[in-house]
Amino acid sequence: MRIAALVIRILRQFIRDKRTMALMIVAPILVLTMLNLVFNGDDYEPKIGLVNVPEQIHSKLNLENATISDYQTNKHAKEDLVDKKLDGYVVFEQQSPYVFLEGSDPGVNGAVMKWVQAAFKPLQKNAPPTELDVNYLHGSSDMGQFDYFGPVLLGFFVFFFVFLIAGVSFLRERTTGTLERLLSSPLRRWEIVIGYIGGFGIFTILQAGIIVSFAIYVLHMLMEGAFGYVLLITLLLSLTALTLGIFLSSFANNELQMIQFIPIVAIPQIFFSGLFNLETISEWVSWIGPFTPLYYAADALRDVMVRGYGWKDIYLDLLVLTGFSALFIILNIFALKKYRKI
Amino acid sequence: MEKQEIIISSQHVSKSFGKQLVLNDITLEIFSGEIFGLLGPSGAGKTTLVKQLIGLDLPTGGENYIFQTRMPSLSIVERIGYMAQSDALYEELSAKENLEFFASLYGLTRKQRQNRIREVMEIVELSDHLHKLVSNYSGGMKRRLSLAIALLHEPELLILDEPTVGIDPVLRKSIWESFYELKKKGITIIVTTHVMDEAEKCDRLGMIRDGQLIAVGTPAELKNKTNSSTIEEAFLVYGGAES
Known part of the structure; x- marks a missing residue:
């Protein structure tokens, strides 16, 4: 009888808490849907440049399944490669072609190489197989998937834990009544928000320092750029x-209920932050990317860690991250109005 | 008590949450240096009224004035010591760390802090437990630490929401003695309670039931007017007359 009473009580609590109930059903659906969208995405269509290809060869190449651009000189192709307009280009010099790859995403590298091999098949019918010479703008053939995913995961975990812990500790402040006590003192609302940022800020500098050091020095994650930039990005x-x-x-x-925000707010960011190539994700969801802070952090982290870029390539990302923070700070100050009007 | 300076003045204060009326046209004056008890069952609206006085809540009708200033006002808040119904302590910190934190919020200097912490911990008889973690405190000790925190910045007005809940009779007596000590220093104290015998200890009482102030007066006056021998009986007469 007592057990039955307990069961009924628990069921009743669930029914009262519509949100938890909805989440238990919606969240798994959401995550499964996302995984489905991500892994059943289209094949990646590489963007390839052809430099100085002789007319008779050009006509024989199999140019399907790629976006092709023709270049007169090596220089122009390389410029587009740096701007990420190309994934790689093929240069013909004295009959022996060589390939130059952007190189930071091993997945894309593979797609380019596969395409090149397919494209050159018609040529090889009446000639001995030619050895392709491959060069990389960033990375190398040794670069593993982890080196490319690493910076994103690094950003994600920093985001995830800070989000959860900050949220829960502020929630505690509210539920234990200490927030009310703070607000019954002359403390200003913005002072509370800034105080939290200060306290957590110091802690997160430490946290980010440790995680970044571990990733680079223990896990040997690829690190081409400056350590300081990585710290700055993770801090922001x-x-x-x-x-x-x-x-x-x-x-x-x-x-x-705080934990319930994880599948809604934290997990989706990982899908749209560049861990998976956004171009292969269905178009009706890929627009989410630019609305997630991790999208910018991952881009900046990758620029520094994989491509070895510096300030002028990441400052825009940092600016956007700062903007997100400023927006949330203002929202927080207004949200506290619920507890004290002045 | 008469002809005293008015410290708190609530003018036709009402509060409703949606259709539910929690406070209904309350007009009340509290004088300097008195211990004023707000007596009523839980859910009567005591906490709502007290929160309005401290500025955490706004009335939907009427106005509250403290020290002749309309609430909420941050400059007035500095002159009030408030103790909420919940203990509102950081359990993972020690008593001293809690006291230091709250003392800093009121801008006490390091030296003032040390002195005041010693003084308030003596008042609530917790001096021996200053360095203990609050999570190791008993319920009564937490309550007393909360009170100590409310006293830290030497407020002129103390607003205490159910200050003696869960405190044993001996300690309760000693806490009331400290209230009388504070009163001697000219501090005005507002105490909410649902315990009838505690109400006897106040200089004046305001009886609240269903959001209405049903009677105000000294405990003796209230008993005399209703020919009752106890406050509880008086409350029943006022409450019964109202319904």
Whole structure:
């Protein structure tokens, strides 16, 4: 009897908490849908440049399944490669062609090489197989998938944990009544928000430092750029995670409801931040990317860690991240109005 | 008590959450240096009224004035010590760390902080437990630490929401003695309670039921007017007359 009473009570609690109930059904559907979209995406169509290809060879090549651009000189092709307009280009010099790859995404490298082999098949019918000479703008043939995914995952985990911990600790502040006590003191609302940013900021510098060091020195993640930039990017990213976590915590009534934000807010970012090639994800969801902070952080991290770029290539990303933080800070100050009007 | 300076003045204060009326046209004046008890069952609206006084909540009708200033006002908040119904302590910190944190919020200097922390911990008889983690405190000790925090910045007005819940009779007596000590220093104290015998200890009482202030007066006055021998009986008479 007591067990039955307990079961009924628990069921009743579920029915009262419509949100938890909905989440338990919607969240798995959401995650499964995303995985489906990501892995059943289209094959990647590489963007390839052809430099100085003799007329008689050009007509024989199999140019299907790729976006082809023709170039007169090596220089122009390389410029487009740097701007990511090309994934790779093929140069013909004295009959022996060679391939030059952008190289930072091993998946794309593979797609280009596969295409090149297919394209050259018609030529090889009446000639001995020619050995292709391959060069890389970034990375090398040794580069593994992890080196490319690494920076994104690094950003994601920093984001994830700061988001969750900041959210829960601010939520505690609310549920234990200490927030009310803070607001019954002369403390200003913005001071509370800034105080949180300060406290967590210091902690996250440490956290980011440790995680980045571990990834680079222990896991030997590819690291072409400056350590300081990586720290700066992770710090700005954790600031957005912190402010977003605090903001969303005002919509949660307990820790469990805070955790419910993970599949809604944290996990989707990983799909749209460049971990998977956005061009292969269905168009009706890929637009989400630019709305997620991780998208910018991942881009900047990859620029620094894989491509070895510096300030002038990442400052825009950093600016956007700062913008996200500023937006969430302002929202937080307004959200606190719920507890004290002035 | 008469002809005293008015410290708190609530003018026709009402509060409704949607259709539910929590406070209904409350007009009340509290004088300097008195211990004023707000007596009523839980859910009567005591906490709602008290939160409006501290500026955490706004009335939907009427106005609250403290020190002749309309609430909410951040400059007035500095002169009030508030203790909420929940203990509102950081359990993972020690008592001293909690006290230091709140003292800093009120801008006490390091030296002032040390002195005040010693003084308030003596008042609530927790001096021996200053360095203990709050998570190791008993319920009564937490309550007393909360009170100590409310006293830290030497407020002129103390607003205490159910200050003696879960405190044993001996300690409760000693806490009330400290209230009388504070009163001697000219501090005004507002205490909410649902315990009838505790109400006897206040200088004046306001009885609240269903959001209405049903009677105001000294405990003796309230008993005399209703020919009751206890506050509980008086409350029943006022409550019954109203319904």
